[in-house]
Amino acid sequence: MRPFPIFLEPPGGTTAAPSGAAAAAAQPTAPRPRAGQRGWVPGEPGLWVFLLGDMTMFGVFFVAFLVQRGEDPATFAHSREALTVAVGAINTVVLLTSSLLVALAVRAHRDGARERSRGLVAGAAACGALFAVIKVAEWATKLADGHHPDSDLFFTYYYLLTGVHFLHVLIGGCVLTFWLRRLGRAPRAGEERVVEGCASYWHMVDLLWVVLFPVLYLSAT
């Protein structure tokens, strides 16, 4: 009588002991290309399915926004003036700083300076938190001024685009926390790939904002 249905059995069955180490030694993996070399991909290649796909989705959002703005330029131009460009600009600087810290952290990690890398990631996470606080304060101000998501189509897009981006920042916060925790432990094989994956995600969050800021705050019709 088997203790578990077949799909719930421990790997390798209940009888045969797995000889994983020997099997792993028998199948050497090809060396990974180094950073900057031909064939090198930051993080793991599959991650880019997600990153490029996500950026495509934002691209469609931006096109939808621009098409609708073209249909009603007066409303969009008028409502855009209610936004405070300085707040958006400060947030842009905050996110760009965090991206720089993340890039420096990856470099420090490659050089084996774990402690320095950890400090840099913590700095990037602090910038991300600052961005979130400024964003929430901005939303609160706009709501207090009577600009609601259903005020007009511009504000619908404003709350929607910044909201979806905010969701990306929150997930980014989880990613950076995961990265920090990883750095607090002993190094593991293949860690560089994980670190690059986290950094790539954070750079995407930054890049999306760098496009979002001029589209929403700056561009006149």
Next chain:
Amino acid sequence: MPFPRLDVRPQLWCAACGYVFPILVLLALFGTGVLPAQSPNDSAEAIAAWYQDDHTRKLLGFAGGAVGLGLLGPLTIAITIQMFRIEGRSPAMALLNLAAGTFTWVLTIVPMIILCATAFRPDRNPEITQFGHDLGWIMFFMGFAPFAAQDVAIAVAILRDRSRRPVFPRWLAWFNLWVGFLFAPAIVIPFFHVGPFTYRGVLAFWIPTLIYGLWAIVMAFYTQRAIRDQEREENGDPATPTAPAAGDRTAEPVAA
């Protein structure tokens, strides 16, 4: 104790439903013209008139959609069984996939039934017809929210599969996460009467509908591949003598 040969054919049939389902649903809904849905910005009279015009064809469309969406369940079952192989005795993500997939299954068929009921009496008060129309389509597209949970469950299971011979390719995890993100905009459908986020707009309707079809086909293909791997592992395959023996899916981490 020897065991009878593993018969994976029912699993393969379940997975194959993933190929048939999007084709059947898209044919039924687009072929009869019930999709794209009448605009939420139309008057109650315009929507009622649409239901009155050739109303048997519309009934056929909604009924056909319900039949096609029925095939979503078997695909979820096949994916769940393969996720059991990844997770072994701690199948949290597999069961989340099962629960979320079942919920999506129900929450996409029920709107088809509501729309059938809307088309059932075309001569009633137009405002009631409009309500049925709104209820059906808003439920249909917002019902995809638990589908995002299914995507995340699949992605987490695949990313945590550290065996030397993973059940699914790793990029499939990232693909699932992307699909889950794409369905997020469907949440805002009730806020819009015009534009790309309405239940006939590009972001809340066209992209999720077509991507969902693509997702089903991609998952059906890789689930069938995983099922064939399972068959080879557990039965051995005389045709390929190099096939790994049972138990090769050890929990040994891969050196990246």
